[in-house]
Amino acid sequence: MLQGSEGELSPEELDTYFSCTQRVADDMKAKSLTANVWFVHDPQLLPLARLLPKKEGETWICHIDLTTPNKSVLDDLMPLTQDYDQLIFSQQACVPKDLGDIVPVLIAPPAIDPLTIKNTPMNMDQAQTIFSAMGIDTSRPLITQVSRFDLWKDPWGVIDAFRIARESVPGLQLALLGLSQATDDPEGAKVFNTVADHATGDPDIHLYLDSSEMLVSVDEVVNAVQMASKVLMQKSTREGFGLTVTEGMWKGKPVIDGDAGGIRVQINNGVSGFLVSSPYECAQRLVELLQDEALRARIGVAAKESVRQLFLLPRLALDYLTVALAHVNGRLPATGGD
Incomplete structure (x- = not known):
């Protein structure tokens, strides 16, 4: 509140x-x-x-x-x-x-601590083994938002952006990874249920809430999915800082973020990531990044260097x-x- x-x-x-x-x-x-x-x-x-x-x-x-x-x-x-x-x-x-x-x-x-299991970049073979066991197709492109199911994280907007982007990128998959729910957030389960309703019937949307269903630790799952994703998102409408943004940047991934709060401190728009204000704008950036490997690489390098200098x-x-x-x-x- x-x-x-x-x-x-x-x-x-x-x-x-x-x-x-x-x-x-x-x-x-x-x-x-x-x-x-x-x-x-x-x-x-x-x-x-x-x-x-x-x-x-x-x-x-x-x-x-x-x-x-x-x-x-x-x-x-x-x-x-x-x-x-x-x-x-x-x-x-x-x-x-x-x-x-x-x-x-x-x-x-x-x-972030760069030496933790979550933040030490995982090799791709290990990452693919983990997220394949989660039901994600390793042969198709993946985009991910790692955050608890919370009103301010706008998971509905992420789904809308994904569906728009998929029209230009066939075979695209989305993972919403909310395995670290806050214990003091009584609204988490309710938000998850509305997100699940919003995603109903779409086999390319993968929702994860229960950490007990994972074969490895939550930190390993987060690491694997971030490493395996072409693009990461944190489409928050309010955000104190957003360490999931920092974690993704540290892995050299391009991150598309809501233009909100502490995310603005981390992202130099167009240089170390992208700031967006709507699902449509988010989808445009997704398509741009997914179709341009050189752009993904350039943004990822700048993102990692920014974290190295400022957020370790x-x-x-x-x-x-x-x-x-x-x-x-x-x-x-x-x-x-x-």
């Missing part, structure tokens, strides 16, 4: 929210958990700072897209940021205009260590820019 869907939080819902955070704080106290610096992520635990000992430094990290927020919910929650010593956002556009200047803000985009874990670790060192030394770090 905070990212911009309609509605308000009722007093009862706010009570539940604060009660859950209080239970987290009580559990931390019961386990005698202490630290010189705490990094608290996203709105779920935002009230936690006022519940922790004030001798400990607290930094709140916002990973969601606040470029067009729900103002009612924003007004309910943003006063809680004033209990922190430092705030971190992925881009300046996500910093609320009425946040004030009491608490310093650092701009530090997320990053060592850079993020340095950002966080800078904040931690400043807390320990009793001073706050300078604010950062894009």
Whole structure:
């Protein structure tokens, strides 16, 4: 809701929210958990700072897209940021205009670990073995969106774009890989059901929700499908950052993305990927890339180099260590820019 869907939080819902955070704080106290610096992520635990000992430094990290927020919910929650010593956002556009200047803000985009199973590029033979076992035809072109089934990821628009593109690229297949559903997203199953309805009767659309049906780990499946795909998509309408975009770029794949939130930080439109605002525009870019191997290669090389320079874990670790060192030394770090 905070990212911009309609509605308000009722007093009862706010009570539940604060009660859950209080239970987290009580559990931390019961386990005698202490630290010189705490990094608290996203709105779920935002009230936690006022519940922790004030001798400990607290930094709140916002990973969601606040470029067009729900103002009612924003007004309910943003006063809680004033209990922190430092705030971190992925881009300046996500910093609320009425946040004030009491608490310093650092701009530090997320990053990926290039050494994990998911992000170490898999050889094509292994990738084809995995996605063949998933029922995908290895002899025909594949495009994929890797993301949970969520309103803001626009899986319906991805299907529409695929169907338009398939008219120009016969034999095209689509995989929607949502194996890592958020445990705090009660709408996931409902969204999946509507997406399944939208895809009904189309044997070239492959939907994946249940990780228990996979023969290997989720990270291996994601790696295999990304490596085997000609083009990747992340057609979000809201996106705090979109690490699935980063992961695809790191594998040297062209990624077509919704022109939203933190995706704009990652994609130099037309150079390291494409930004689109409609299924038709997405389909046009799909056809362009699928029919031009040299363009796919050029975009993929630029994408990987962009991630290498800007969005790998060592850079993020340095950002966080800078904040931690400043807390320990009793001073706050300078604010950062894009």
